[in-house]
Amino acid sequence: MTQDETDALSRRSFIAGAGAAGAVAIAGCTEQADTGGENANGDGNGGSTGSGSGNGQLSGNISISGSSTVYPLAEAVAEDFMEQHGDVQISVQSTGSGGGFSNFFCTGDTQFNNASRPIKESEEGLCEENGVEWHEVKVATDALTVIVNNENDWIDCATPEQLEQIWGPDAATKWSDVNSDWPDENIERYGPADTSGTFDYFSEEIMGEAGAHTSDYQPTEKDNIIVQGVTGSKYAIGYFGFSFYYNNPDQVTALAIDNGDGCVEPSLETAKSGEYAPLSRPLFTYPAKSALQEEHVAEFARYFVERSADEELVAETVGYVPNSQEEMQTQLDQLNEFIGSSE
Secondary structure, eight states: OOHHHHHHHHHHHHHHHHHTOOOOOOOOOSSSOOOOSSOOOSSSTTTTTOOOOOOOOOEEEEEEEOOOOOOHEEEEOOOOOHHHHHHEEEEEEOHHHHHHIIIIIITOOOOOEESSOOOOOHHHHHHHHTTOOBEEEEOOOEEEEEOOOOTOOOEEEOOOHHHHHSTTTTTBBHHHHHTTTSSSSEEEEEEHHHTEEEEEEEOOOOOSSSTTTOOSEEEEHHHHHHHHHHOOOOEEEEOOOOOHHOOOTTTSSOEEEEEOOOOOOOHHHHHHHHHHHEEEEEEEEEEEGGGGSHHHHHHHHHHHHHTTOIIIIIIIIIISSSHHHHHHHHHHHHHHHHHHHOO
16 A cells, blocks of 8 residues: 555654654554553463454554664554554554563563564573564665764765774774874764664674674664764764664765775665665564464554565655565565464
8 A cells, every 4th residue: 555645744754753762652543552461472462452353343452662773664554554444553662673572572562573683592582481482574674874963074984894993892982093084083972772683783794793882872772862962963973774864864964885895875775786785684573473363463464564565655755675576475475374373
């Protein structure tokens, strides 16, 4: 389903304002979903109130935790789904990929967890301990974006080695420590918290190890706070998912990345082609197997996959690379097989 231009503009304005704001529940048609309900171990998973009624009308609550990067896409898909199914209420929380797995999804308190990197072995173990079986669904591709202040006039392109000097465990103190031609001023850093999949992905790709990251920065799960920090100082730098930059391109400057073949700017096109290396990455959502036994949850999961190939929604409105039709169909077939195995 596509949206008319008015709806698209309205949602884009919402995303630009909300970004990855903390725990945000989608208003929907009635009241906020209750996330304090029964757990995932056969009792409804995160406040679900059951599937459709006898006449085929879908109803129930759905709780989604996880990645701030995937948040705007999940919010947009959930909003559209609720417009079509007024008796379904969906709550989306921006907790970070790791925070969602550890504190909500793998403990059986949410039905989906969004993630900007694959589930970790330790998280798989926690899910197994709590009887939560999961399925991985690729929903888009992101161009993780490094940003600087608009007044920054000494860097518009960075190598991974320079980024490691700025963000690694033994991070440079001043810009001139990285390049003697750069200002003799302290580097101010703003970035995702260590519960974030973006933190994990960035540190693994740039520093070579997940978590190998300086502690000398301002961590947050809210992309708008990263933007505020970078816009507030000429000597600041930050990073986050491409969507927030895509919807707020005038507030900050995005750095191109030189991975050995020249400077490549983050964009939907360079992420799709793979030229924007090494910071192009897949984005995921993980539904719980027990939750998919409920009709409204299974239908929403299918809907999320189907919309993952929607160019207008994923690319033009949110700012990620959509799945191809072939990728979408593969994801949908695999999801349906997983749903079937739980029946």
